[in-house]
Amino acid sequence: MAPEERTEAAALLRSFERRFLAARALRSFPWQSLEEKLRGSSDSEQLLVDILQKTVQHPICARHPPSKKYTQSFVLELIRKHEAVHTEPSDELYEALAEVLTAEEPSQCHRSYVLPSGAVVTLAESTAIVSHGTTGLVTWDAALYLAEWAIKNPAAFAHRTVLELGSGAGLTGLAICKSCHPRAYIFSDCHCRVLQQLRENVALNGFSLQPEPRADTQRPLVTVAQLDWDTATTPELAAIQPDIIIAADVLYCPEVTRSLVKVLHRLSICLKDRVPDVYVAFTMRNPDTYQLFTIELGRAEISWETVPPHNRKLFPYEEGSETAMLRLRLEHQHREAWSPSPQGLCTEAEPVSCTALHHVKS
Numbered sequence: 001m002a003p004e005e006r007t008e009a010a011a012l013l014r015s016f017e018r019r020f021l022a023a024r025a026l027r028s029f030p031w032q033s034l035e036e037k038l039r040g041s042s043d044s045e046q047l048l049v050d051i052l053q054k055t056v057q058h059p060i061c062a063r064h065p066p067s068k069k070y071t072q073s074f075v076l077e078l079i080r081k082h083e084a085v086h087t088e089p090s091d092e093l094y095e096a097l098a099e100v101l102t103a104e105e106p107s108q109c110h111r112s113y114v115l116p117s118g119a120v121v122t123l124a125e126s127t128a129i130v131s132h133g134t135t136g137l138v139t140w141d142a143a144l145y146l147a148e149w150a151i152k153n154p155a156a157f158a159h160r161t162v163l164e165l166g167s168g169a170g171l172t173g174l175a176i177c178k179s180c181h182p183r184a185y186i187f188s189d190c191h192c193r194v195l196q197q198l199r200e201n202v203a204l205n206g207f208s209l210q211p212e213p214r215a216d217t218q219r220p221l222v223t224v225a226q227l228d229w230d231t232a233t234t235p236e237l238a239a240i241q242p243d244i245i246i247a248a249d250v251l252y253c254p255e256v257t258r259s260l261v262k263v264l265h266r267l268s269i270c271l272k273d274r275v276p277d278v279y280v281a282f283t284m285r286n287p288d289t290y291q292l293f294t295i296e297l298g299r300a301e302i303s304w305e306t307v308p309p310h311n312r313k314l315f316p317y318e319e320g321s322e323t324a325m326l327r328l329r330l331e332h333q334h335r336e337a338w339s340p341s342p343q344g345l346c347t348e349a350e351p352v353s354c355t356a357l358h359h360v361k362s
């Protein structure tokens with residue numbers, strides 16, 4: 001193989017690997033490029049064997065497999081691509097299919113995300129984007145975007161106490177814990193099922209939630225906290241004193257957006273001796289919801305700026321999704337009396353309800 005061809009083949013394999021490990025939609029795989037490679041290659045059988053090794057036979061998948069249906073559909077698609085180019089069936093592909101068909105359905109579906117260090121974050125996730133009445137059991141693009149930014153800016157987290165709001169399945173936090181050396185990391189969410197899954201995912205990635213003698217001071221002190229932005233009490237918030245606050249994909253409907261600003265404002269009142277930076281990453285679905293967020297920030301006297309966009313290279317994002325990030329400054333405030341605008345007053349910012357959001361998200 002010529003060096004150029006080898007580089008292209010390596011990029012193709014990497015793309016298949018990242019997408020398969022994260023159980024991305026099959027339509028998002030570079031099938032067209034694979035078909036072209038299969039046609040042009042003198043050793044297309046080897047290319048298929050390499051793809052199988054980077055996907056269904058990957059050691060990570062052996063330990064933490066995606067759903068059986070997903071693996072089966074993937075192998076069938078590979079067979080289709082092979083047979084579009086060759087008349088002879090491929091033994092390797094049919095053997096892989098037989099293995100999938102006889103395998104037991106895993107009790108949980110897993111998704112894995114490879115970090116630049118080669119470390120991997122593996123999460124048990126739901127196969128449906130909304131399940132148990134929450135969107136928190138899957139990883140959203142904004143979580144990937146925020147994790148990618150953190151990995152490029154580890155100094156923002158190193159030796160600091162990080163509070164994450166609305167952690168969901170835990171991708172961002174686990175990527176930060178594995179790459180950025182925070183001193184303490186507080187995952188939080190309001191939903192019981194999400195919190196349960198989050199605790200399992202923290203353990204799955206080798207972090208202990210038990211207070212333990214910390215022989216390895218490089219490892220962060222990890223906590224999973226139930227923190228509902230609407231009901232968290234002042235003593236609960238005052239006990240945290242974070243150096244940095246982050247949140248991903250929490251601007252998806254007006255009610256949630258108002259609650260988020262409310263809790264940020266209340267956190268600012270509880271601050272003792274620090275001015276934490278707050279990073280909020282979001283997917284641009286409805287500009288009105290984003291606008292509502294900035295209006296509410298203005299009312300709560302929280303200043304903000306846009307974080308320059310970064311390349312989305314590390315993780316397999318949804319095609320066509322548009323992600324962005326704001327940096328807020330949480331100066332200490334004394335004004336207890338502020339309250340979010342009542343629903344219905346921000347007329348231009350209101351058209352999406354939380355229920356409608358679930359359709360927008362899908």
Ligand SMILES: C[S@@+](CC[C@H](N)C(=O)[O-])C[C@H]1O[C@@H](n2cnc3c(N)ncnc32)[C@H](O)[C@@H]1O
Pocket residue numbers: 134135136137138139140141142143144165166167168169170188189190191194227228229230247248249250252256259
């Ligand atoms: C769309 S999910 C995002 C999860 C994760 N950050 C990600 O991007 O993959 C929104 C998360 O915010 C949480 N959430 C929504 N309203 C909340 C509230 N009032 N208090 C705390 N968490 C809330 C949900 O439970 C859910 O886990």
